[in-house]
Amino acid sequence: MIEFQSLSKVYGDFHAVKPLSLTVRRGEVFGFLGPNGAGKTTTIRMMMGILVPSGGHVLIDGLDCHAEPAEVKRRVGYLPDTPIFYDYLRGREILQFVGEMHGFSRAEAAGRSARLLAEFGLQEAGEDYAVNYSLGMKKRLGLACALIHDPAVLILDEPINGLDPRASRDVQERLLAAATRGVTIFVSTHLLDMAEKLCDRVGIIHRGELVATGTLDEIRAESSASGSLEDVFLKITDEAAEETAQ
Numbered sequence: 742m743i744e745f746q747s748l749s750k751v752y753g754d755f756h757a758v759k760p761l762s763l764t765v766r767r768g769e770v771f772g773f774l775g776p777n778g779a780g781k782t783t784t785i786r787m788m789m790g791i792l793v794p795s796g797g798h799v800l801i802d803g804l805d806c807h808a809e810p811a812e813v814k815r816r817v818g819y820l821p822d823t824p825i826f827y828d829y830l831r832g833r834e835i836l837q838f839v840g841e842m843h844g845f846s847r848a849e850a851a852g853r854s855a856r857l858l859a860e861f862g863l864q865e866a867g868e869d870y871a872v873n874y875s876l877g878m879k880k881r882l883g884l885a886c887a888l889i890h891d892p893a894v895l896i897l898d899e900p901i902n903g904l905d906p907r908a909s910r911d912v913q914e915r916l917l918a919a920a921t922r923g924v925t926i927f928v929s930t931h932l933l934d935m936a937e938k939l940c941d942r943v944g945i946i947h948r949g950e951l952v953a954t955g956t957l958d959e960i961r962a963e964s965s966a967s968g969s970l971e972d973v974f975l976k977i978t979d980e981a982a983e984e985t986a987q
């Protein structure tokens with residue numbers, strides 16, 4: 742479903758993403774884990790056609806994300822790390838606008854917006870301007886925008902970063918509901934607790950390099966670390982840092 746073929750990004754002589762090869766299967770929830778600055782956002786921006794790869798390709802449903810970005814966006818819902826909205830549109834109007842941009846009629850977009858506002862607990866806030874939304878409300882509105890066209894794939898950059906526990910749980914429940922409906926989810930995070938609860942498989946990226954991939958049990962076995970994902974993650978990223986230093 743999502744196919745990375747030696748995808749890379751170089752800024753000057755800095756390798757932000759080293760050739761990345763990876764397959765995410767249809768219906769899978771894949772966690773893209775890494776510490777700050779590891780290359781997660783850069784990778785996701787290449788998936789969304791926002792950044793031009795320095796090498797390789799990433800394909801979604803067989804479509805090249807760089808060469809066919811419009812076709813890719815029809816199939817994908819994207820939540821950026823910091824959702825930015827037109828501040829002086831109301832929540833409902835933003836959803837309506839995104840719905841119409843996806844080609845729905847005014848009535849169809851209105852129906853979908855109303856359903857999503859209710860589903861995301863934003864019914865009352867729907868008539869407020871997005872400029873007045875809290876971060877949690879912005880993330881929920883962003884997720885509603887990402888889902889308005891029933892995409893087969895969700896690409897989410899740090900969906901619960903900065904949220905309080907209730908908002909974080911709300912968003913995770915929405916994601917689990919989407920996963921249950923068979924949506925393929927590619928989610929970047931440095932919050933391991935979320936990855937542990939949500940993901941079928943994870944990939945760990947460190948200094949631009951994919952250093953481990955698999956289910957948590959597989960990665961644990963490979964790294965001979967026991968315990969939580971946090972232990973495994975710290976062990977793997979420490980080892981990778983030592984190898985780079987040598």
Ligand SMILES: Nc1ncnc2c1ncn2[C@@H]1O[C@H](COP(=O)(O)OP(=O)(O)OP(=O)(O)O)[C@@H](O)[C@H]1O
Nearest residue numbers: 752755757775776777778779780781782783784931
């Ligand atoms: N435009 C740019 N020019 C030069 N370096 C950049 C640019 N954008 C990102 N980088 C560098 O590339 C590396 C990867 O950044 P990226 O934002 O992809 O990391 P990340 O894993 O998403 O981190 P975080 O969790 O902190 O958001 C970082 O070292 C960053 O400083």
